[in-house]
Amino acid sequence: MGSITRLLIANRGEIARRIAAACRELRIESVAVYSEADVESPHRLAADRSVLIGPPPAADSYLSIGRIIDAARKSGADAIHPGYGFLSENAAFAAACEDAGLIFVGPSAPVIERMGSKIEARKLAASAGVPVVPGGTPGDQTDDGIRQEALRIGLPVLVKASAGGGGKGMRTVRTEAELAGAIPAARREALAAFGDGTLYVERLIDHPRHVEIQVFGDDRGNVVHLFERECSVQRRHQKIIEESPSPVLTPAVRDRMTAAALAASREVGYRNAGTIEFLLDGTGDDARFYFLEMNTRLQVEHPVTEAVTGVDLVRAQMAVASGHGLPWRQEQLTQRGHAIECRIYAEDPANGFLPQAGPLLLYREPVRPGVRIDAGVIEGGQVSVYYDPMLAKLIASAESRDAAIARATSALRAYAILGIRTNIPFLLHLLEHPAFRAGQVDTGFLDRGDARFDPQAQDESLPAAALAVAAALGEPSAAPRDAGARDARATTDPWELLAGWRG
Template identity: 45%
Template sequence: MITSALNQNFTKILIANRGEIAVRIIKTAKALGYQTVAVFSDADSASPHVSLADYAVHIGAANVSESYLDIDKIIQAAKQTGAQAIHPGYGLLSENAAFARACRDNNLIFIGPHSDAIELMGDKQQAKQAMLAADIPCIPGYQGAGQSNEVLRQEAEKVGFPLMIKAAAGGGGKGMRLAQNLDDIETLFNSARSEALASFGSEQLILERALINARHIEIQVVRDQQGNCIHLGERDCSMQRRHQKVIEEAPGIDISDRLREKMGKAAVKVADSCDYLGVGTVEFLLVQDGQEERFYFLEMNTRLQVEHPVTEMITSIDLVKWQIDIAHGKALPLTQEQVSFNGHAMEARLYSEDPANNFMPQSGQLTFWQSPESQLQEQDIRCDHMLTPSACISRFYDPMLAKIIVWGQDRDQARRRLIQALHQTHLHGIKHNKDFLLELANSRAFTGQDDESSVHTRFIDDNLKTLKSCNQKPLTAGQWALAAVLNYLLQANHRPSQALALPLSKQMLLHCDTAPEESKQQSISITPLSSSENISHQGFYRVSLDGEVIEVTVIDFGENNFTCQINGLRENYFFSRHQQQLTISGQDFDFSISDISYHNRQSSTGASSDAGQGGQHFAPMNGTVVSVEKSPGDIIQQGEVLFTIEAMKMELPVKASCSGTLTRLNLEKNQQVASGQLLATISAEEEVTE
């Protein structure tokens, strides 16, 4: 039951989190008149949430186990600063029952549900058993105590395929594997256990029948200390990749008032059944087959959701304010009948990942950041983020960088505004998924124009081959010309208004790493032309490549932005420089080039060629080696797992690209590796004997 501590008054709140959610909570808390305390690790000392808060406490090393997951350090930080309440945000300790208990044991108000509800809903085994007892529809599966591979295999045969293997104590796609049949199922059990243990400290698994082409619909619920409970409608989170949400929206597509009421009542029943307190989300899988609609309980998130802003947009409710008010003991200000929904909202998650390389997480130094809010300045566009133009993205944390949220009078207007906001979002220094988000938002299935294809939880997986942003793309002639002119100006270290009086041609050899192998380099000739006296602020250039001549006019030139006209088409661009690399972004592209005119072309291409040999295996991302499966001298078959790397809450097994003998292994368990580092070499043989 809820302790009396929740009735205490508080004026100072410690936010036990980091990144964009810490910034978002601090802003609301300060607007309400509360003092705020941030906590930070070594890696986050320059993070915006640290400077935004009234106080900040250093709590340890970058690794979350030594900082953000250390309950004792966070409790001590609250005592040290005199904070009377703690807001956990989402992720990290937000659904940790031991943390909620520790807060109350130390007379600190935990702004969230009591530990019993967290414990029940945090364990998928117990939660599913409780929901079945409460007559909530659940997906057929197995949630028993027997956890050996033999028992799980037997139960998998009973449940049937396709089958979802899930971490009992987890969420967010961690410790989750899809099995199509019994082949390799024990390997899937083992990898799911390993990831579950690393992410949640528990190896327990449950099995569920996989509902292919189902939609992921979640209901926002809120329950106060007096036992009043309401729902705030649904969010459609079906656009997912690796079980991680990518684009969310509210309300859901084709959700009738009757279905909304039915799912809403079920969600309220779930919250009442566990004596919930505060803001939470009940997730369902929805199957719409012709005239039949069936929904099944998936899980309850006992915290604020990442995608909560879309609900805020259509209800005009600040959910963080409601969380704080409920923690004070205040009753809900609205009844269910008073809740109204206005318009449509969408949220896109900007991730530091490389879509062209299987969405590998990216870390490193940013060189430029431009939020869409600063460009569009509209109340209907919001960007929750933790970025600065020179932020360092750490490999220790989740790869989500920002959330771009928009509102429209209807779904189509919201979708257009989302595309508009993405066009005005610019991020340099690391690879990201902006182009991927634009492609999804423009897809026929997402716009509802394709009767044969609709959005469901496996839509991205099923359509990866046709999504162009998942492949390396060659630069257009116009983009090469744009890069050449900007490179010329920056190297000459003068503004267009100071252009040379007489034409002076220059030859360049530009290199683009992200282009396909056959089109990474481009030889270019650029000639600046004299300017008219009437428009002397403009710079005129003639660019020649592959026999094509392109006219480029530089209209304006700033510190990180410039306006160009290419063959008559004018557009604004952003740029940044880091060492020898120049990054340029427009509304629908983002690429980096380097000028290798003064380098030996043979050695440059030779290094690239050597790196591509099949027997060499490189680190696909910055990370930590969590397992090593083979040893030097082992006979290797193509496709066998050599080692596994973990970064940004994701484990990636690296498999042998060819058969042969493992002649070199430059790694060991728990070693830190850098992206592109040579880790293993297989000497291929004509015949590999067993």
């Protein structure tokens, strides 16, 4: 361990920009890596240097351990921050960094490996006295082997990628008949997303909430927690809205849950930022919780914790990776006010959430007190099909949950994105939904259709102001003359192409 002077960011999009910003504050030189699809991406420009690592497919660029280690060597980096996704939870990558003499900003390779294996992680949680949900990774990974395990555990079950999180490669199976289709589909997605098709089968707990605890450890045996994040608003296991504090966690359950998270982290000797995810079953002081998994990396939703605790998690990651102790003691950490994060995705809520790709003809972020936006895109840029469709995160914080919701709503209404469809209308629909307002949302809320987004119910009127501008756009004196808007690459709403045949 030593101090970091030049750090390579093995990621792209908003998280790469966020890490580059932390580097500037710490006067650490930053090195971006980019694929051929990201030549003009803002994360490349956010860093002091940048290195081309390969063609667009992630397997040949952002997921290529060899190419990233080469880029680090070539650029003279002494440390690597993996961000989230891609190689962030890949033990072989952490080990390769160590072998190359690079500081890996995260836990040690053996810890990543151990927590990345759902079986090992469960064993560890159980030995630390943390309750776990029944399930397992079948030794026989054939369709029939997975099927037998599902039936042994008892339906309903979740069939999911053993290698990763984020909802990729995950299927809910309620009937025996569904198994035949779900197993190969989950395996294909697991293989595509993580390069590992190993599947895990787990009993499905109906109507659970997803509550997770942020933990942080250092090399000196210190481990602290930074309270919870509630991430129950999910669509197909993909988080959409996260908040802290949880609207339902009572102080007694919070104490038990944070104590469990600390016990599990200590058991594994955890270093750097990590998150322990729990399923919360029930409400009030009697609510029960189960260890779900540990994410051995920084989370997408880390700004929610930063907002309520007032700390900088990325800065702390660098400090711990440099061999310094944790910058805070547990008793210095408090949870104050309320923060809500909304994930802005390039997908069309009016057409089955079809992912969108194309040019950002216009992109204007709302600027106002209490609103933070971490974005991976800029106006004039292109949203490509190669990577995750998340464009940005909007984090609203205020003194109360209601005020934070009002702030998020008002900011989303002022967030102008033209050229591709986004899920902003859906986010607004959710933030205004009575069940969300009342804090009564479990992880199945969206998939059951309880808050179905009905395109027909949307405002269909044509505001006179919009009509007036559309008409004036044809008028040379009022029309934008800049090439970007006029010379836009062909229309890129994929749904228009679908419309011809999709009954």
